Amino acid sequence: MAAMDPGNERDLQTEVDGLMDGLRSDLERLAAIPSISFPGFPAGPVLEAHDLLVELLHDAGVAHVERIDLPDTAPVIFAEIPPPHPDAPTVLLYSHYDVQPPGDESLWQSPPFEPTPVEGGLRARGIADDKSNVIAHLGMLRAFGGRPPVGVKIVFEGQEEYGSPFDAYPPTDPERFACDAMVIADLGNLRPGTPTLTTGLRGAAEVVVEARTLQEPRHSGEFGGAAPDALLVLLKALATLHDVHGDVAVEGLRREEWEGAGYTEDEFRKLAGVVGGLPLLGSGTLGERLWSGPAITVIGLDAPTVAHAASAVVPYARAKLNLRFHPRQDPHEAQDRLVRHLLALKPFGVPLTVTPGDTGPGYEAATGGPAYRAARTALREAWGTDASYIATGGSIPLVNGLAQAAPGAEVLLFGAQDNLCNLHAPNERVLFSELRATVLAMCAFVREYAAGFRQGAAS
């Protein structure tokens, strides 16, 4: 494969168009492998996906490919292409080759591991999240004949969806992950055709709150009215977490104006599947509610079920809360604010037991450096319109691990997914238009970044 002229936008498009058939068939091969690294699923397909990617990397001209084996996780593919000259920057490319389980297969319009054409794309589990982005990285390598104008480090992980001890690994081996910029390709666009850089990730924390009021259930006719009802106590506590508008009412959780792009309310209603005409929670912009402010969700409740309800005062009830907080707030501080709020309540004079659970830090990217400049140019070139900045409520723990390992590196989050991909849901799909544009964007990014770096070094 001849290396193209990296300076020419039209050459790049022609080159990428010529690669698309091959990339599509490799994406189909990869998406046909049920590489689910959850407990209870066989490990064979995960290793098969691993081996296929190693082969594809070799074929794309990457000589140095190794595997990082850690306990309790799938092998991590690590590959390296040295910089073409000493002044060239090094870019780390990340994505993952494992997928979510398909869930209830009867909800799928075609078998989840038989990639099936849909309008403008393909349907299969994991074809967007994150195999499309694995293929986009490969596309970039192919476009440059395995010799991109930057040094490249590739990290393809195999247990992202379930959670992996690899998240904590990069800071223990910083030399290996040293780079000037990283492209974390495990997401995509605000909507198809809208190039998007995700610059913030909210942090997350869990808290369990319990009320114990009686030794055991007591007849609600004889005791109800005076015996303290644990479920009522708990519900009263949960009702204090939001004000009348639905805004989080716990003090000390950071909330700031969101300055990037965002969904319209109608778009969000559709995406969230809000039942006809109902208002959304909270006030202010959606960006503020979803990305630069807190959210508290009651994700589980232990109480008698309606089907098995006895006429009795409930002695014990418990809820699990999921807190999402501002990308820059300290996770323990945020969690502590919620814990203290609950401890201070004592609904009807009953103290609650509050147990803090796991926390995960958020992330906010610095967007003023040369890699961001290059990425903005690249995304505009690939999609024909300026990039939007968004954040996401989901956290990607590995981002923090990589950022700690390479503290000076700029972190870019973009990729081939879009908001209508059905990630983690039945009928996941990816669009060829987004895949093609992502390959173009990756190529244009390394070209622009290398050129900017040279100028930076010369001036």
Ligand SMILES: [Zn+2]
């Ligand atoms: Zn993913």
